[in-house]
Amino acid sequence: MSATVTFLLDGKAIPFQDGDTVMDAALRAGEYIPHLCHNPEFTPHGSCRVCIVEVNGRHYSACTLPAAENMNVDNSSEAIMAKRRSLLQMLFVEGNHICPACEKSGACQLQAVAYYTRMLSPHFPHFFPRRSIDATHPDIIFYHNRCILCGLCERASRDVDGKNVFTISGRGMNSRVIFNSDSGKLGDSELSISDRAASICPVGAILPKSKGYQVPIGQRLYDTRPISLVGDSNIRRNDKT
Ligand code: SF4
Ligand code: FES
Numbered sequence: 001m002s003a004t005v006t007f008l009l010d011g012k013a014i015p016f017q018d019g020d021t022v023m024d025a026a027l028r029a030g031e032y033i034p035h036l037c038h039n040p041e042f043t044p045h046g047s048c049r050v051c052i053v054e055v056n057g058r059h060y061s062a063c064t065l066p067a068a069e070n071m072n073v074d075n076s077s078e079a080i081m082a083k084r085r086s087l088l089q090m091l092f093v094e095g096n097h098i099c100p101a102c103e104k105s106g107a108c109q110l111q112a113v114a115y116y117t118r119m120l121s122p123h124f125p126h127f128f129p130r131r132s133i134d135a136t137h138p139d140i141i142f143y144h145n146r147c148i149l150c151g152l153c154e155r156a157s158r159d160v161d162g163k164n165v166f167t168i169s170g171r172g173m174n175s176r177v178i179f180n181s182d183s184g185k186l187g188d189s190e191l192s193i194s195d196r197a198a199s200i201c202p203v204g205a206i207l208p209k210s211k212g213y214q215v216p217i218g219q220r221l222y223d224t225r226p227i228s229l230v231g232d233s234n235i236r237r238n239d240k241t
Helices: 022-028 078-094 109-116 152-159
Strands: 005-009 012-016 052-055 058-061 072-074 140-143 166-169 176-179 206-208
Touching: 005 022, 012 022, 052 078, 078 109, 152 166
Parallel strands: 005 072
Antiparallel strands: 005 012, 052 058, 052 072, 140 206, 166 176
């Protein structure tokens, strides 16, 4: 039997297997590394950078960094938390994330990770981009204002649903999710409310219609416990909002 190989995460030994990333091994060991574009069901995307960690003075995305024996990973120093806060602040000002008016408030990973990293203000000037809402689908509404371009809907639709309903198009501030239909409208796409892509969004960009306040504010996933204990809102579960 081969010996267990480990790396150190904030001084704690984390066992890992061949092919694991630092994120894979940490989550399996019950250790939280903040993340938004990562979901253990899918291959890593490496786009949000919120999972930034430090190893030997260099910064990496934990969701794409292969685990290696004896590596010493800083996941929680104030310097790392400050970098994550800056990344989150940029995400907040690039979009229109009006938490008190959002149906996903209390079950949103962007909001929950911001609380976890003790982000108290947006810090940067808001861009207030003008972005549309697509309400053409009978069961689902899409808010471009809240999309953080994590690519999870694209991966879920392609890899699980086999439909390719979503694609991220454009560059920089002009990037947006587009829908695969002749009209370009979500309502004319093949998306179904039972698709994995319809429930994968970590923020309030893809939401079911007529269910916004079924779980009252104050009783939602992250209202009583931090995301570090609860985990992802978009992992299949019965109690998500
Ligand atoms: Fe990610 Fe949601 Fe935007 Fe899709 S709609 S890219 S899942 S934030
Ligand atoms: Fe690792 Fe987004 S969670 S880059």
